[in-house]
Amino acid sequence: MxxxxxxxxxxxxxxxxxxxxxxxxxxxxxxxxxxxxxxxxxxxxxxxxxxxxxxxxxxxxxxxxxxxxxxxxxxxxxxxxxxHDPTGPARSEVALQAFLLPLLDPGEALDVLERLKAYVEQKLAELEAMWAAKHALPVPEGASGVKFGDLALDLGIRQTRTTLEWANDAMAQLERQA
Amino acid sequence: MxxxxxxxxxxxxxxxxxxxxxxxxxxxxxxxxxxxxxxxxxxxxxxxxxxxxxxxxxxxxxxxxxxxxxxxxxxxxxxxxxxHDPTGPARSEVALQAFLLPLLDPGEALDVLERLKAYVEQKLAELEAMWAAKHALPVPEGASGVKFGDLALDLGIRQTRTTLEWANDAMAQLERQA
DNA sequence: GTGGTCATGTAACAGGTTACATGATTAC
DNA sequence: GTAATCATGTAACCTGTTACATGACCAC
CATH class of the missing domain: 1.10.10.10 (Winged helix-like DNA-binding domain superfamily/Winged helix DNA-binding domain)
Known part of the structure; x- marks a missing residue:
């Protein structure tokens, strides 16, 4: 659908x-x-x-x-x-990996998080570049206040930032143990 | 896989x-x-x-x-x-709905966000209850520092909170327009 | 003319959902 | 005995991915 x-x-x-x-x-x-x-x-x-x-x-x-x-x-x-009710089934490979991470020993888990962090950072940069590109131009006359797709882009950026913060905190926690 | x-x-x-x-x-x-x-x-x-x-x-x-x-x-x-590299294809019904939301007029869009907010709040409550239940018991002797599944639960809670904040901000923005 | 990109399609397969179907055991 | 729940499975269908296949048009 x-x-x-x-x-x-x-x-x-x-x-x-x-x-x-x-x-x-x-x-x-x-x-x-x-x-x-x-x-x-x-x-x-x-x-x-x-x-x-x-x-x-x-x-x-x-x-x-x-x-x-x-x-x-x-x-x-x-x-x-x-x-439409967004009862959408939650399925996230990142979260699955996070779930199972304690099965590795702390050093290995840190490596995985390091790679994940790099990936998320890159994605965040892309989304922020998209935002910047869209907002570089002045708003045209008569356009509505919220630009098409902006709400979704904002949500994406926030969630990516949250994932990054989580990865940093998780790494700090593992480092204390290692 | x-x-x-x-x-x-x-x-x-x-x-x-x-x-x-x-x-x-x-x-x-x-x-x-x-x-x-x-x-x-x-x-x-x-x-x-x-x-x-x-x-x-x-x-x-x-x-x-x-x-x-x-x-x-x-x-x-x-x-x-x-x-495993988490290059996972991003597919989110909530984000899709957010993307297309400006196609509705502000009043209708607000209703949709209101429903979404209620759903997200309920989900957040469930996840937080899970966290509380897991951490109510003292950590057993000899258990590792990070409990199995905790990293993923933490990630889930943070992302749900982020979605909630986004919904609130999006609603405030739409209200200014309505 | 030849390599790129525009433009559309099909087929095989992998992953997921819903519905159907069946029988054993336990609690009342 | 009868209703709930334990326990396993199959079939039809929908969605999504990868690979194959083809031809038109444009720039050089």
């Missing part, structure tokens, strides 16, 4: 786009929130067309199909946004 | 256990980190037995099969813990 929603959302933001554009859109704007490759996107767009949520507005060069959202699609997106 | 690792980890912690016990273990200790139903666990244990990572140590009443980890299994678990 969520893939559909993400596609409808992007299509709303873009006005209209091809499957290829949407795949690029996933790499850029939504990558930290949701991911999908083209092999998942193309069949899904076909199904969504069959279900009347999107339509092929035009066909361009190189077989390019330009999709746009229908009013049914807009309704579906709206219903999900308003009605 | 991660399901295997989680099962090997629980089996290490428990010494030995049946599929049923492991399913219960998922509901309790690891639920905030990883999840799996019995319909996934039983076939996986069968495959792991075929691969030599676990063995059926004994068969009890009601067809109960008691598994224990083999040295091969311990090696696999260790290798994963030491060598």
């Amino acid at each position: 969520s893939l559909r929603i993400a596609l409808l959302g992007l299509l709303t933001a873009y006005g209209s786009a091809s499957g290829y554009d949407l795949a690029k859109g996933f790499e850029r704007s939504v990558a930290h929130v949701w991911q999908a490759g083209h092999s998942q996107i193309y069949p899904e767009l076909a199904k969504m067309t069959a279900d009347g949520l999107v339509t092929v507005e035009a066909e361009g060069a190189r077989g390019r199909k330009i999709y746009s959202i229908t009013s049914e699609g807009r309704a579906e997106l709206r219903a999900w946004l308003i009605g | 991660s399901l295997r690792i989680a099962l090997l980890g629980l089996l290490t912690a428990y010494g030995s256990a049946s599929g049923y016990d492991l399913a219960k273990g998922f509901e309790r200790s690891v639920a905030h980190v990883w999840q799996a139903g019995h319909s996934q666990i039983y076939p996986e244990l069968a495959k792991m037995t075929a691969d030599g990572l676990v063995t059926v140590e004994a068969e009890g009443a009601r067809g109960r099969k008691i598994y224990s980890i083999t040295s091969e299994g311990r090696a696999e678990l260790r290798a994963w813990l030491i060598g």
